[in-house]
Amino acid sequence: xRIDVEYLEKTSKQLYSRIKDMEEDLKSxxxxxxxxRQYGERTNLGSRExxxxxxxxxxxxxxxxxxxxxxxKMDATTMGAIDEPFVKTFVEMEQLKxxxxxxxxxxxxxxxxxxxxxxxxxxxxxxxxxxxxxPNFQNFPIRDRKAGELIRRCFIPRDGHRIVEIxxxxxxxxxxxxxxxDPTMLEYxxxxxxxxxxxxxxxxxxxxxxxxxxxxxYCGKNMFVFPQFYxxxxxxxxxxxxESIDAMNHEVDGVPMKEHLQQNGIHELGxxxxxxxxxxxxxxxHLQQVEKRFWNERFPTYxxxxxxxxxxxxxxxGFNTLTGFKIEGLLGRNDVINYPVxxxxxHCLLWSLIQLNKWLVKNKKRTKIVGQIxxxxxxxxxxxxxxxxxxxxxxxxxxKIRNKFKWINVPLDVEAEITPxxxxxxxxxxxxxx
DNA sequence: CACTGGAGCCAC
DNA sequence: AAACGTGGCTCCAGTG
Numbered sequence: 001x002r003i004d005v006e007y008l009e010k011t012s013k014q015l016y017s018r019i020k021d022m023e024e025d026l027k028s029x030x031x032x033x034x035x036x037r038q039y040g041e042r043t044n045l046g047s048r049e050x051x052x053x054x055x056x057x058x059x060x061x062x063x064x065x066x067x068x069x070x071x072x073k074m075d076a077t078t079m080g081a082i083d084e085p086f087v088k089t090f091v092e093m094e095q096l097k098x099x100x101x102x103x104x105x106x107x108x109x110x111x112x113x114x115x116x117x118x119x120x121x122x123x124x125x126x127x128x129x130x131x132x133x134x135p136n137f138q139n140f141p142i143r144d145r146k147a148g149e150l151i152r153r154c155f156i157p158r159d160g161h162r163i164v165e166i167x168x169x170x171x172x173x174x175x176x177x178x179x180x181x182d183p184t185m186l187e188y189x190x191x192x193x194x195x196x197x198x199x200x201x202x203x204x205x206x207x208x209x210x211x212x213x214x215x216x217x218y219c220g221k222n223m224f225v226f227p228q229f230y231x232x233x234x235x236x237x238x239x240x241x242x243e244s245i246d247a248m249n250h251e252v253d254g255v256p257m258k259e260h261l262q263q264n265g266i267h268e269l270g271x272x273x274x275x276x277x278x279x280x281x282x283x284x285x286h287l288q289q290v291e292k293r294f295w296n297e298r299f300p301t302y303x304x305x306x307x308x309x310x311x312x313x314x315x316x317x318g319f320n321t322l323t324g325f326k327i328e329g330l331l332g333r334n335d336v337i338n339y340p341v342x343x344x345x346x347h348c349l350l351w352s353l354i355q356l357n358k359w360l361v362k363n364k365k366r367t368k369i370v371g372q373i374x375x376x377x378x379x380x381x382x383x384x385x386x387x388x389x390x391x392x393x394x395x396x397x398x399x400k401i402r403n404k405f406k407w408i409n410v411p412l413d414v415e416a417e418i419t420p421x422x423x424x425x426x427x428x429x430x431x432x433x434x
Numbered sequence: 435c436a437c438t439g440g441a442g443c444c445a446c
Numbered sequence: 447a448a449a450c451g452t453g454g455c456t457c458c459a460g461t462g
Contacts, residue, residue, distance in 0.1 A: 047458060048441080067441065075442060098443065102455055121453095129446090129452060136454045139445035147444085172446085230450040274449075338451040342446095346452095374446045374452085438461085446452080 001118075001137075001370040001380065003111045004156045004424065008104060011150060015100040022093040031086035034058055046097075048074035051090065055082060095147070103151045106135040120372060122350075128325050128343035129374060130350070137371045137378075152426035157380045161367075163419045164386070165428060166393050167376040168349065174410045175345040176229070178322060180305035181409065184298055189410045197221035203290050204241055206264045207252045219244045224287075228294060231334030235272050238287040242269045310336050322407045323347040346374055348412075351404060352397045353377050359392055383421055390416055390433045 023045060026032055035054045036043050044050060052072040056063040061082055065073035076095070079087050110116045118137040125131050132138045141147035157163045168174075170189070177185050188196045195209075201220025202209045212220070223240040244250065250257035261267075261283065270282030278285040295303040313319055313336045318328030321340045325347075331339070349372065356377065357369050367385045371378040381389050398412045417428040 044458080049458070069440070071440085073441090094442090098456080101457085102444075106455070125452065127452060131453050133454060136445080139443090139454065141444060143445085227450055231448090232450045233448080236449075333448075334451065342452060376446090436462090438459100440458085440460105442456090444454085 001116055001378070002156050002158055003107060003114055003116055003154055005111060005114055007424075008108055008111070008154050011153070012100060012104050012108065015096055015104065015150075019093060019096050019100065022089055022096070026086060026089055026093070029086045029089075031059070031084065051087075055084070055087070059084075099141070099147050099150055103135075103140060104154070107151075107154055110135045118371065127327075127339040127346075128321065128323075129346040130372065132371075138373045149426050153424045155425035157419065157422065160421065161380050161382050162386065162421055162423065163370075163425050163428065164379045164381045164389065165376055165417045166379075166390075166397065167415050167417075168345075168397065169413045169415055171345045171348065171375040171412075172341055173229075174412060175322075175348065176302075176341045177410050178344070178407055179309070179340060180302045182299050182301035182305070185302060186410060197225055200225050200290075200294070203293070204237075204287065205250070205252065205257065206261065206266070206286070211252050213251070215248050216250060219248070219250075224290070228291065230338060234287040234291040235274055235284065237291070238269065238284040239272055241287070242283050306337050309340075321347075323405070348401060348405070348408075349375050349377070352393075352401055355396045355400065356393055359396075360389075365389070381418075386418070390431075394433045 026045060031054065035050065038054060038058065039050055042050075049071065052063075052074050055061045056072055061084070063072045064081075065078050067073050076091050079091050107116060110118070116135060116137075118132050119134050120137070121131045121133070130138075140151050142152070155163065173185075174189055177189055185196075188194045195217075197220050198209050198212045198217050201212045201216045201224075204220055204224050205212075205216055207216075219241055223244060224237045227237060227240075245257045252260040255263075265281060266283050266286055267281050268283065270278050270284030272284050278288050309319070310333055313331065318326060319336070319340065320326055322344045325343060327339050327343070353369060353372055359365075360367055360369070365385050366382040367379055367389055369377060369379045377393070379389070394414055394416075397414050401412065402408050414433070415430060416433050417430050419425060419427045419429075
């Protein structure tokens with residue numbers, strides 16, 4: 001993939017001086033003086049462990065969270081709760097360092113004559129998914145808009161081209177359905193007016209589906225539905241959803257969420273200790289019931305499949321994926337449920353990518369596929385070939401694949417995003433494929 | 435100096 | 447009974 005080398009160098013320098021400035025600010029802070037007195041020559045502004053000692057042992061802040069090995073937890077969320085300007089700047093500086101040292105310099109090191117050539121491994125991942133390295137093409141920031149911009153501006157198409165990204169929508173959920181064939185899930189997938197995440201958000205927050213805002217849906221999806229699919233349980237769901245209420249200022253028809261829940265008999269989060277039985281009137285108790293209904297009433301066939309699939313694994317010591325690969329060895333319960341879905345979902349993407357590439361080569365197109373991110377294909381597309389490329393890709397990914405893999409019993413769908421001609425990856429915008 | 439585990443953080 | 451799946455990369459701290 002082509003790299004904007006000039007932009008990369010310029011941005012790297014800018015970040016360097018921003019980080020230097022922040023370092024100077026920190027060094028003139030009284031907290032640093034104490035740090036310095038404590039550690040002398042060994043003082044290291046990049047050491048969270050040292051900072052933890054200063055905050056908790058010297059300055060008397062209370063350490064509320066620890067890592068599994070018993071050290072003070074010093075991640076961004078935990079530090080965010082510490083009321084100390086020094087810590088705030090420290091966290092911001094660490095974020096900038098991540099962007100510069102991991103992503104920008106990673107790209108820089110691997111750039112050769114203006115292009116990166118990441119490796120895409122097909123033989124290293126337990127689940128038969130892929131991985132990528134040197135640089136890792138599959139984890140460039142996008143959720144944090146600022147970080148996403150700084151980094152994705154590095155990626156540009158060749159002259160007269162656009163970057164085109166085509167994603168499968170909800171691929172893993174659909175492939176899971178090919179395994180368990182739960183009728184309610186099949187309906188959710190087939191009927192576009194239905195929306196599982198909206199419905200579950202409504203249950204979690206005790207409101208009507210029509211009252212579910214974009215933010216509530218997001219939380220229902222990422223703090224209940226997906227964690228449940230991966231094998232999480234209600235205590236963690238309750239904690240995450242409860243935290244989101246204040247963090248995101250949730251409301252139902254203009255009523256603050258906590259007030260809304262009060263009106264519906266929920267007065268507190270609850271202890272959230274797995275040993276203890278959840279008490280009535282707590283959010284935790286409510287989520288326990290939501291979980292129970294989710295598996296027993298809404299998706300009982302899915303639930304049965306999980307139990308049966310795991311039982312079979314225990315008996316046979318392994319299983320085959322729908323794409324014909326064998327998975328064996330010592331696996332946990334969640335692994336047994338998740339591996340076949342992840343692997344087969346990726347194989348759908350991989351098969352499509354291979355067919356699309358064959359078509360490009362056979363027809364001597366100037367367009368090239370430049371990367372892949374588990375359920376999406378990234379290409380460098382010549383302007384004259386754009387429309388045809390989008391249509392061929394969509395046909396392969398949603399139609400032809402179903403002739404190849406007869407076990408796919410659900411419709412597949414794709415979404416496409418394109419950049420302006422000569423525009424960077426950051427500038428991608430969604431387009432219709434007619 | 436090489437190596438390793440822990441911790442953290444980015445993506446799907 | 448158990449309790450979030452898959453990766454890669456960087457930095458720190460400790461070891462030999």
